[in-house]
Amino acid sequence: MRLTTKGRFAVTAMLDLALRHGKGPVTLAGISERQDISLSYLEQLFGKLRRHHLVDSVRGPGGGYTLAKALDAVSVADIIRAVDEPVDATQCGGKENCHEEHRCMTHDLWANLNVKIYEYLDSVTLAELVAKQQNKQNIAKVPEGRVGAKVVATF
Amino acid sequence: MRLTTKGRFAVTAMLDLALRHGKGPVTLAGISERQDISLSYLEQLFGKLRRHHLVDSVRGPGGGYTLAKALDAVSVADIIRAVDEPVDATQCGGKENCHEEHRCMTHDLWANLNVKIYEYLDSVTLAELVAKQQNKQNIAKVPEGRVGAKVVATF
DNA sequence: CGAATACCCGATTATTTCAGTCGACTATTG
DNA sequence: CAATAGTCGACTGAAATAATCGGGTATTCG
Numbered sequence: 157m158r159l160t161t162k163g164r165f166a167v168t169a170m171l172d173l174a175l176r177h178g179k180g181p182v183t184l185a186g187i188s189e190r191q192d193i194s195l196s197y198l199e200q201l202f203g204k205l206r207r208h209h210l211v212d213s214v215r216g217p218g219g220g221y222t223l224a225k226a227l228d229a230v231s232v233a234d235i236i237r238a239v240d241e242p243v244d245a246t247q248c249g250g251k252e253n254c255h256e257e258h259r260c261m262t263h264d265l266w267a268n269l270n271v272k273i274y275e276y277l278d279s280v281t282l283a284e285l286v287a288k289q290q291n292k293q294n295i296a297k298v299p300e301g302r303v304g305a306k307v308v309a310t311f
Numbered sequence: 312m313r314l315t316t317k318g319r320f321a322v323t324a325m326l327d328l329a330l331r332h333g334k335g336p337v338t339l340a341g342i343s344e345r346q347d348i349s350l351s352y353l354e355q356l357f358g359k360l361r362r363h364h365l366v367d368s369v370r371g372p373g374g375g376y377t378l379a380k381a382l383d384a385v386s387v388a389d390i391i392r393a394v395d396e397p398v399d400a401t402q403c404g405g406k407e408n409c410h411e412e413h414r415c416m417t418h419d420l421w422a423n424l425n426v427k428i429y430e431y432l433d434s435v436t437l438a439e440l441v442a443k444q445q446n447k448q449n450i451a452k453v454p455e456g457r458v459g460a461k462v463v464a465t466f
Numbered sequence: 467c468g469a470a471t472a473c474c475c476g477a478t479t480a481t482t483t484c485a486g487t488c489g490a491c492t493a494t495t496g
Numbered sequence: 497c498a499a500t501a502g503t504c505g506a507c508t509g510a511a512a513t514a515a516t517c518g519g520g521t522a523t524t525c526g
Contacts, residue, residue, distance in 0.1 A: 162484065164421065183501065194486050203503070216494025217500040273314075276427045288419065317513065338472065349515055358474075371523025372471040 163236040165193050166201050170235050173211065174227055174282040175289065181213075181220030201239050208238035227286060233277035314428075318391040320348050321356050325390050328366065329382055329437040330444065336368075336375030356394050363393035382441060388432035 172187045184202060188195040202221055205211045210230060211221045223230065327342045339357060343350040357376055360366045365385060366376045378385065 160484075165485090181501095185501080196488080197484095197486055199503075200486090206502095213502060214494085215492075215500090215502050218495070219493090219501050221502085272431045273428055315513075320514090336472095340472080351517080352513095352515055354474075355515090361473095368473060369523085370471090370473050370521075373524070374472050374522085376473085 160240065162201075163240050165191075165197070166205065166235050166239040167232055169193060169198060169201065170205070170210070170223075170230070170282060171285050171289065173221060173223055174230075174286050177223055177227060177286075181218065181222050183220040186220075204239050205235070208234075210234060210238055223282070227283035228281045230282045231278045232280045232282075232285075233274050236277065314391075315395065317356075318395050320346075320352070321360065321390050321394040322387055324348065324353060324356065325360070325365070325378075325385070325437060326440050326444065328376060328378055329385075329441050332378055332382060332441075336373065336377050338375040341375075359394050360390070363389075365389060365393055378437070382438035383436045385437045386433045387435045387437075387440075388429050391432065 168191050169187050172191055173182050176182050184195055184198045187193065188198055202211060202213075206213055206221075209224050212224045213219070213221050323346050324342050327346055328337050331337050339350055339353045342348065343353055357366060357368075361368055361376075364379050367379045368374070368376050
């Protein structure tokens with residue numbers, strides 16, 4: 157398991173997508189502008205997200221990306237798994253012969269840690285993130301149809 | 312929070328140290344050989360571990376490193392904190408103005424994730440790792456000084 | 467003493483990953 | 497056809513990781 161800004165960008169972008177769920181395709185250009193992430197970098201990330209079936213793409217004008225699954229069917233872990241290639245935390249790739257003939261001493265430790273972290277990340281879905289996000293913007297309901305409308309937040 | 316092989320090396324090395332706790336100083340050369348970690352790299356890591364008061368050093372022949380604290384007083388998180396400089400997972404460094412004037416949407420997410428991960432890593436002490444490790448070596452051959460008493464594990 | 471041991475420390479290097487860029491291409495809409 | 501917007505691969509700069517090197521200093525022991 158690797159935790160880097162790469163995964164964070166991906167989650168942020170997916171959250172942006174989720175906040176506009178059901179309103180038709182969302183362009184990367186829009187996400188790029190709103191979340192201040194480089195467009196080309198987003199293209200890379202969404203290539204992976206698409207190949208992992210987390211998003212669907214629509215080409216041509218009016219196109220963009222949409223979530224491929226329900227909000228509560230996508231966890232943060234899913235997203236991170238999609239963009240951060242599988243890097244075995246156990247360093248021996250499950251071969252279990254990492255150190256001489258035995259498993260390296262920390263094999264189980266890292267395996268367990270992985271499980272714990274994924275347990276948490278798997279428990280957090282886009283649906284929850286959306287709920288939390290909309291809750292925070294106390295005024296802030298994004299008006300139907302005006303997806304990118306500027307929202308004046310209080311405090 | 313960053314999870315990388317750097318922290319893993321550090322934990323592995325500390326575990327090696329812990330397994331020999333109370334038997335006098337352990338040399339980095341020994342750890343290097345047993346755990347297959349570059350000596351010079353270990354020196355870097357142990358410099359940090361020492362500055363964070365996790366280990367004590369003894370110079371000169373017969374010298375080496377010893378744990379500075381009791382086995383159950385050192386958590387995995389302590390070790391990782393010592394070698395992996397504090398990198399705010401929240402990307403805005405707690406400034407909370409990461410995205411335009413607001414907190415970035417995922418601010419709370421990452422902050423919470425950090426807490427969760429540390430909760431787990433803080434809950435795992437060297438003492439537990441040692442116990443688990445000694446348990447695993449059912450036929451436990453530890454020639455040098457007989458660090459771990461023979462434990463017959465079944466499973 | 468002086469040689470061997472082993473930690474100490476800074477500078478340097480190589481490799482990898484991250485993050486971003488670029489250019490060309492394809493599919494779709496109007 | 498032209499504009500939009502995704503698709504793809506290769507490429508680049510910057511940073512972090514992992515490792516190396518070359519000298520130190522403290523300590524022990526013969």
